[in-house]
Amino acid sequence: MSPRQYEMGRRKAAVDETRARIIRATRDLLVDDGVVAVDAIARRADVSRATVYYQFGTKTGLLEALCDDLAARGRIEHIAEAFARPGPRDALAGFVRAMAGFWGADRACIRRLHGLAALDAEVGQVIAARDERRRMGAEVLAQRLAGGTGHRRLGVLIFTLTGFAVFDSLAEDGETADAVPTVLGLLDAAIAGGPVDRRMPPETAGS
Known part of the structure; x- marks a missing residue:
């Protein structure tokens, strides 16, 4: 594996981990507080609000990702x-x-x-x-x-x-x-x- 391929793989893994952390934060906030608020999700996931929107585009996109995660687990x-x-x-x-x-x-x-x-x-x-x-x-x-x-x-x-x-x-x-x-x-x-x-x-x- 070339250094470039290694670096690209490392970055993808970091992005995937961030995405998964945001989905987990969305799930936990929903269960604990009964809300889906992007600002609160960002704080719980320890990322910026902009990162949430960069990863999912919209709140609807985030909800779709959460439902996809539930579907995969189910x-x-x-x-x-x-x-x-x-x-x-x-x-x-x-x-x-x-x-x-x-x-x-x-x-x-x-x-x-x-x-x-x-x-x-x-x-x-x-x-x-x-x-x-x-x-x-x-x-x-x-x-x-x-x-x-x-x-x-x-x-x-x-x-x-x-x-x-x-x-x-x-x-x-x-x-x-x-x-x-x-x-x-x-x-x-x-x-x-x-x-x-x-x-x-x-x-x-x-x-």
Whole structure:
């Protein structure tokens, strides 16, 4: 390795360490104080405010990086593995288990993020975008499970039952994985009952 390559590698490692320290500071401040304030994050990470913006561009960029870190720790790649399963019921089970793993990665932080989403527009925007991805995944699963018939409400049900609030409430003081049998049981009951749209009262089926 040439001296130039060594120096470039050393600088990259320093940048990566600074970036990771800022993300950790964001997480800790959020859990401890329930806020995402760039000035406070910079102080906690022992960097300048300009460094935070240099690394992440905007507060939204910082929030996205925090969510990406949560996703990595929650092994979110298991969702793609679930969708690759040939059987729709196996895919659903894999999706539910993957969401349980993701939500369980750092419940204190995720709980704070979801609570703050209603009060902070930038947090709300980031959470809404990620919820939309999950909603689209739920819709795909519903289409596979319902065979194209009555899948719309089944998609809503999958989306709702794989949300953080459901796993957090069912797990209580245990692990989010403990909620998987209950969530799958509820979904299996809905699927066994036939097309979800047809099971709704006439006045609500088209709402």
